[in-house]
Amino acid sequence: MNKKWLATPYLFWAVAFIVIPLLMVVYYGMTDKTGAFTWENVIAITSPEHVKALMLSLLLSLISTIICLLLAYPLAMILVAKHASKTSFIVMLFILPMWMNFLLRTLAWQTLLEKNGVLNGILSFLHLPALNLINTPGAIILGMVYNFLPFMVLPIYNVLAKIDINVINAARDLGANGIQTFLKITLPLSFPGIASGITMVFVPALTTFVISTLLGGSKILLIGNVIEQEFTTASNWHLGSGLSLVLMIFVLLSMVISSFFDKDGEGAAL
Amino acid sequence: MTQKKQASERFTGFLKKFYVFLIFVFLYAPIVTLMVLSFNASKTRSKWGGFTLKWYFELFENEAILKAFSNTMIIAFLSALIATILGTAACIGIRNMKKRHQGIIMGVTNIPMLNAEIVTGISLMLLFISLGIKTGFLTVLLSHITFNIPYVILNVMPKLKQVNNSTYEAALDLGASPVYAFFKVVFPDILPGVFSGFLMAFTMSLDDFIITHFTKGAGLDTLSTKIYTEVKKGIKPEMYALSTLIFITVLILLILVNKMPDPKAKEKA
Structure with a gap:
């Protein structure tokens, strides 16, 4: 059957709304207001305030990614062992929160974390000292982990669920103990899921401007905040595009590393 | 020996359940918070001013x-x-x-x-x-x-x-x-x-x-x-009321869909 033409509308769509817009970012990033070629907008990343924002973004997103991985892996293992047949139910439990607006959910953490908030209420009830949580980098990390944890759990869960139980049983029969089986069999087989999970968490965490606005007060600027401001309040699209190009280098880098571990796209998230 | 093993298995089983429980508390705590806030008579987020349905009525007047x-x-x-x-x-x-x-x-x-x-x-x-x-x-x-x-x-x-x-x-x-x-x-x-x-x-x-x-x-x-x-x-409290309504609606729909008998399962039986 020759039905290639059915893809034609989509191909036009993809060129018009995916490829061309990205080329426009490149064009704006590499020109100045008169339209002349320049590297200035890209080099602007080396100015102290931009370096500071980029470094902070990298640090916070790395920490959140690691925390997500450490929380998600045991969770995925437990869920796989428990409800082998109820995959859709588990996916549903993670997608369900998305039906409550993500800005509201993140804002709710303000109520939980603030000085007279719920968490400090519980602490004082237990006669523990109150914590200063809101408007700190820690609160931003919490927001990132909270928002992106499902994107780490689902790919790892999918990969673990596909592992043939006989392979694990064989390892145990051949005398490997629980830890050896995990390190030599389960963990290597789950690398595609881990790789996919890491990009799915790292990229949105690195580039967010919403979570830092909502939970970091207005004092903590991430690279996403800087770019957003260039497009909305400062209206310097060329500089904003230039900084976006730098951001895309990091995004591409993490995608390349991820595809190295996940050659067949096995760890596709959903 | 076997008794000891059973006890330790039961303990790790409990730990696993507790861990899953904690993660879901983490995921759903903000949602519960928003639901509670939608019934809060006080306009500020940080104070509980008593139970009210006021925001639900005002929601339908907030164009x-x-x-x-x-x-x-x-x-x-x-x-x-x-x-x-x-x-x-x-x-x-x-x-x-x-x-x-x-x-x-x-x-x-x-x-x-x-x-x-x-x-x-x-x-x-x-x-x-x-x-x-x-x-x-x-x-x-x-x-x-x-x-x-x-x-x-x-x-x-x-x-x-x-x-x-x-x-x-x-x-x-x-x-x-x-x-x-x-x-x-x-x-x-x-x-x-x-x-x-x-x-x-x-x-x-x-x-x-x-x-x-x-x-x-x-x-x-x-x-x-x-x-x-x-x-x-x-944030206007009506917003909490609206998102609570949306969430509850979706939850009920999903439970209904899951409760409905699976046609494929019937075929097999």
């Missing part, structure tokens, strides 16, 4: 919120529908291409999913503005369709790969027209993928803020952008 809600739903429905049609057709087309071409197209398709949302948002904004298209409902709809299509393709493609081509050819041999054969033979097989693709696209559109933020222009508001502008002034 700005209702307008943002209807915008959100219309955009989510239309963008998911159009993305499902375009994406499903694209899957069939792509399946019939050479492997190398398939790889390139799938690579491009993955871009909106893997790229930073802020970059997708500004790239579309730059496109619309330099083409002189006025940002508003149309630009938001086009943007949402763009980031929704990959989710449809991601759901439909695996199902399409499982379809046995011989049944389709058999239908053609028996005199069915290609269109008739497709809807009678192939479509029922990929329907679950099409359906879950639509649902995922709808959810993504509903929850999107970043791309809408850059492509919406001044006049239009969805729930997300409305909430974002309200952050500094303080």
Whole structure:
């Protein structure tokens, strides 16, 4: 059957709304207001305030990614062992929160974390000292982990669920103990899921401007905040595009590393 | 010895359950918080002023919120529908291409999913503005369709790969027209993928803020952008009431769907 033409509308769509817009970012990033070629907008990343924002973004997103991985892996293992047949139910439990607006959910953490908030209420009830949580980098990390944890759990869960139980049983029969089986069999087989999970968490965490606005007060600027401001309040699209190009280098880098571990796209998230 | 083993197994079983419990507390604590706040008589978030249903009544008089809600739903429905049609057709087309071409197209398709949302948002904004298209409902709809299509393709493609081509050819041999054969033979097989693709696209559109933020222009508001502008002034409690209603509705629908007897399970029995 020759039905290639059915893809034609989509191909036009993809060129018009995916490829061309990205080329426009490149064009704006590499020109100045008169339209002349320049590297200035890209080099602007080396100015102290931009370096500071980029470094902070990298640090916070790395920490959140690691925390997500450490929380998600045991969770995925437990869920796989428990409800082998109820995959859709588990996916549903993670997608369900998305039906409550993500800005509201993140804002709710303000109520939980603030000085007279719920968490400090519980602490004082237990006669523990109150914590200063809101408007700190820690609160931003919490927001990132909270928002992106499902994107780490689902790919790892999918990969673990596909592992043939006989392979694990064989390892145990051949005398490997629980830890050896995990390190030599389960963990290597789950690398595609881990790789996919890491990009799915790292990229949105690195580039967010919403979570830092909502939970970091207005004092903590991430690279996403800087770019957003260039497009909305400062209206310097060329500089904003230039900084976006730098951001895309990091995004591409993490995608390349991820595809190295996940050659067949096995760890596709959903 | 065995007793000891049993006890330790029971203990690790308990630990596992407790761990899963803690994660779900973490995931659902903000949702419970928002639900509680929707019944809070005090306007400030940090104080409990007693139980009230006031916000639920005021919600239906707050035209700005209702307008943002209807915008959100219309955009989510239309963008998911159009993305499902375009994406499903694209899957069939792509399946019939050479492997190398398939790889390139799938690579491009993955871009909106893997790229930073802020970059997708500004790239579309730059496109619309330099083409002189006025940002508003149309630009938001086009943007949402763009980031929704990959989710449809991601759901439909695996199902399409499982379809046995011989049944389709058999239908053609028996005199069915290609269109008739497709809807009678192939479509029922990929329907679950099409359906879950639509649902995922709808959810993504509903929850999107970043791309809408850059492509919406001044006049239009969805729930997300409305909430974002309200952050500094303080969120109106009606918003909590609305999101509680949405959440409860979806929860009930999902429970009903899960409770309904699975037709396939019946066939087997």
